Amino acid sequence: xxKRKLGNTGIEVAPLALGGNVFGWTIDEPQSIxxxxxxxxxxxxxxxxxxxxxxxxxxxxxxxxxxIIGNWLRKSGKRNKIILATKVGADMGDGKKGLSxxxxxxxxxxxxxxxxxxxxxxYQSHFDDGVTRVEETMEAYFQLIKEGKVIAVGASNIxxxxxxxxxxxxxxxxxxxxxxxxxxxxxxxxxxxEQNYLPICKENELSVLPYFxxxxxxxxxxxxxxxxxxxxxxxxxxxxxxxxxxxxxxxxLDEVAGQYQVKPAAIALAWLMAQPTITAPIASATTIExxxxxxxxxxxxxxxxxILKLQV
Numbered sequence: 001x002x003k004r005k006l007g008n009t010g011i012e013v014a015p016l017a018l019g020g021n022v023f024g025w026t027i028d029e030p031q032s033i034x035x036x037x038x039x040x041x042x043x044x045x046x047x048x049x050x051x052x053x054x055x056x057x058x059x060x061x062x063x064x065x066x067x068i069i070g071n072w073l074r075k076s077g078k079r080n081k082i083i084l085a086t087k088v089g090a091d092m093g094d095g096k097k098g099l100s101x102x103x104x105x106x107x108x109x110x111x112x113x114x115x116x117x118x119x120x121x122x123y124q125s126h127f128d129d130g131v132t133r134v135e136e137t138m139e140a141y142f143q144l145i146k147e148g149k150v151i152a153v154g155a156s157n158i159x160x161x162x163x164x165x166x167x168x169x170x171x172x173x174x175x176x177x178x179x180x181x182x183x184x185x186x187x188x189x190x191x192x193x194e195q196n197y198l199p200i201c202k203e204n205e206l207s208v209l210p211y212f213x214x215x216x217x218x219x220x221x222x223x224x225x226x227x228x229x230x231x232x233x234x235x236x237x238x239x240x241x242x243x244x245x246x247x248x249x250x251x252x253l254d255e256v257a258g259q260y261q262v263k264p265a266a267i268a269l270a271w272l273m274a275q276p277t278i279t280a281p282i283a284s285a286t287t288i289e290x291x292x293x294x295x296x297x298x299x300x301x302x303x304x305x306x307i308l309k310l311q312v
Contacts, residue, residue, distance in 0.1 A: 007179025024064030
């Protein structure tokens with residue numbers, strides 16, 4: 001399996017990351033563990049989750065995904081086979097949110113406990129609160145790295161300016177800097193990343209780990225009409241893609257997928273993997289069959305004509 005560098009950390013990851021957002025949400029613990037085992041057994045290693053997953057589900061309080069991963073790590077003994085990424089900052093209720101130093105230092109202990117590990121390989125700012133001074137946030141990460149509880153840090157939902165400010169604060173104060181960015185980026189939604197974040201990532205050698213790599217499932221080809229939206233709990237999230245552009249992208253995916261004899265999802269991921277700044281797109285699976293379809297993306301090297309055809 002090909003490995004790619006994660007920023008300047010010395011960590012190497014396979015070119016596909018497993019999204020843990022579905023663990024404890026759309027699939028239960030036994031099925032989640034099957035997915036995790038299948039992912040690692042295929043030679044892949046980057047598992048991404050967040051303390052927030054899956055607080056949006058009625059009756060959930062957050063931490064469900066981390067808890068399942070922690071149980072799997074304890075039972076399987078596979079901690080040394082994965083690069084473990086999680087996040088902090090989303091609203092966990094009762095005022096527990098944001099990127100203040102006090103909160104980060106508390107939240108990391110909660111995540112470590114749920115994950116049943118002594119360190120997190122990539123700890124990411126999930127949502128920037130826009131209020132905490134970036135110096136304070138980076139100082140918190142500096143302390144966690146110094147204590148060995150975190151190996152490297154990254155950011156997700158952060159404005160371009162706050163990202164630049166954070167990188168500058170790290171330089172000026174000799175703090176560890178963000179090594180990765182987790183942005184929204186896929187064949188349907190390209191402009192935001194390409195115009196606002198790509199130059200920053202190139203200049204600072206940040207790894208890019210796109211979330212919603214399959215546009216909430218739209219790029220699997222599962223949703224082609226309004227009536228298809230009821231097929232899964234995530235269906236309403238793809239309604240915005242059911243337009244002329246979205247359908248054109250699906251047609252291009254169908255054509256290229258036919259050439260490579262794989263599912264459209266594999267081609268959508270292979271397109272991301274072919275972008276020079278992308279380290280590993282994040283995708284989730286709820287069945288072993290889905291997982292195997294996604295993994296095929298790592299075996300595909302798209303030609304220039306295919307890449308252009310997909311960029312409708």
